[in-house]
Amino acid sequence: MGWFTKKKKGETTEEELQEVQTQETVAEAEEVETEKEISEVPSETVDTEIPAEIPADEPGEAPAPQKKGFFARLKEGLTKTRNSISDSFNNLFKASELDDDFYDELEETLVMSDMGYETTERIVEDLKARVKEEHIKEAQACRDLVINIIRDQMQVDETAYDFENKKTVVLVIGVNGVGKTTSIGKLAAQYKARGKKVLMAAADTFRAAAIDQLKTWANRAGVDIIAQNEGADPSAVVYDAVAAAKSRNTDILLIDTAGRLHNKKNLMDELAKMRRIITREYPEANVESLIVLDGTTGQNALEQARQFSSVTEINGIIITKLDGTAKGGIAIAIQSELNVPVKYIGIGEQIDDLQKFDPNSYVNALFADFDMRSDVEILVDENIENIPKDDDLFDMN
Numbered sequence: 001m002g003w004f005t006k007k008k009k010g011e012t013t014e015e016e017l018q019e020v021q022t023q024e025t026v027a028e029a030e031e032v033e034t035e036k037e038i039s040e041v042p043s044e045t046v047d048t049e050i051p052a053e054i055p056a057d058e059p060g061e062a063p064a065p066q067k068k069g070f071f072a073r074l075k076e077g078l079t080k081t082r083n084s085i086s087d088s089f090n091n092l093f094k095a096s097e098l099d100d101d102f103y104d105e106l107e108e109t110l111v112m113s114d115m116g117y118e119t120t121e122r123i124v125e126d127l128k129a130r131v132k133e134e135h136i137k138e139a140q141a142c143r144d145l146v147i148n149i150i151r152d153q154m155q156v157d158e159t160a161y162d163f164e165n166k167k168t169v170v171l172v173i174g175v176n177g178v179g180k181t182t183s184i185g186k187l188a189a190q191y192k193a194r195g196k197k198v199l200m201a202a203a204d205t206f207r208a209a210a211i212d213q214l215k216t217w218a219n220r221a222g223v224d225i226i227a228q229n230e231g232a233d234p235s236a237v238v239y240d241a242v243a244a245a246k247s248r249n250t251d252i253l254l255i256d257t258a259g260r261l262h263n264k265k266n267l268m269d270e271l272a273k274m275r276r277i278i279t280r281e282y283p284e285a286n287v288e289s290l291i292v293l294d295g296t297t298g299q300n301a302l303e304q305a306r307q308f309s310s311v312t313e314i315n316g317i318i319i320t321k322l323d324g325t326a327k328g329g330i331a332i333a334i335q336s337e338l339n340v341p342v343k344y345i346g347i348g349e350q351i352d353d354l355q356k357f358d359p360n361s362y363v364n365a366l367f368a369d370f371d372m373r374s375d376v377e378i379l380v381d382e383n384i385e386n387i388p389k390d391d392d393l394f395d396m397n
């Protein structure tokens with residue numbers, strides 16, 4: 001029995017589930033019963049008009065040091081993942097024969113980067129088929145083939161970002177602490193920098209701190225926010241936000257939701273209710289549901305994605321905290337197993353540290369030797385320079 005088969009048999013999903021469970025318990029303690037119907041909602045909706053002007057640097061201030069491009073930061077962020085696999089990955093292809101040992105070692109290497117068993121199995125099966133088809137005899141010739149197979153699996157459909165150019169309501173879902181609020185803030189700032197009219201809604205009403213945190217981000221991004229008090233019915237917030245989005249001719253409404261996995265039915269009911277309100281009140285809007293996953297949690301993030309996708313439709317994935325993780329392969333596992341595209345990745349706490357996912361750069365940063373210049377040109381948004389920077393506001397948890 002090979003390494004992979006042995007490992008697979010002893011799969012420790014218990015551990016992963018326990019981790020999910022811990023998050024559930026924390027969330028459970030915070031839960032507040034919200035039975036109010038929309039008609040009962042008090043008219044104390046907070047609608048903060050915030051000046052779009054972001055103060056410029058003081059005259060005479062020393063210029064900020066030049067920030068590295070996104071690809072350079074991505075590569076830096078994935079150093080741990082790359083280090084954990086690069087030796088074995090490169091040595092692997094020095095093997096003289098394409099035998100069972102070679103495939104076992106390849107499997108081990110891919111699983112070590114948190115690519116997951118199923119994804120790894122798929123990659124290796126694909127490789128075996130291509131080796132046969134192309135009559136490949138040497139391990140060395142498989143290196144680029146493996147990288148290409150992974151890259152092909154990660155391709156994002158051209159239409160994946162169409163929602164950015166339509167009237168859209170983005171429902172941001174995911175468990176607590178994964179980076180939902182932060183990602184909404186970053187997206188809001190970036191959409192605004194592209195000339196979009198953006199509105200936020202604080203539909204995670206379980207904690208006052210979550211509402212405050214979103215307000216701080218709205219302030220920072222220079223966009224309006226619709227919020228109510230802690231304990232309000234999230235659907236009531238959505239109702240108000242949709243009304244505001246329509247009357248203000250908003251392009252993109254970003255809704256922060258509460259992630260609770262302890263009770264699937266509750267979660268399903270709440271998300272379904274929000275969707276019902278959006279489609280009933282705002283039929284002309286496109287609804288995009290994005291799940292936020294913390295890349296540092298590896299297989300646990302995959303488990304969360306599976307659980308959410310079993311209760312609601314997911315159109316895209318945001319993977320955060322890919323800076324400094326040894327589990328960078330998780331992006332590949334999630335996309336491949338859920339068949340839902342990774343649309344954005346987060347590699348830090350700054351506004352421009354969240355970017356569209358680019359499979360080529362990602363795979364390059366993980367495995368290959370690369371030419372940074374070309375990738376930086378592809379990745380860096382020309383509007384990114386217009387985005388305000390203010391380090392002080394990042395420490396909000």
Ligand SMILES: Nc1nc2c(ncn2[C@@H]2O[C@H](COP(=O)(O)OP(=O)(O)OP(=O)(O)O)[C@@H](O)[C@H]2O)c(=O)[nH]1
Nearest residue numbers: 176177178179180181182320321346347348349397
């Ligand atoms: N290093 C790093 N930190 C991040 C990234 N994205 C978010 N964070 C941090 O992760 C922490 C949690 O982020 P939040 O946005 O508050 O997460 P949340 O899902 O909204 O959490 P709740 O408000 O508890 O529901 C914050 O300290 C963020 O600054 C990232 O890409 N890299």
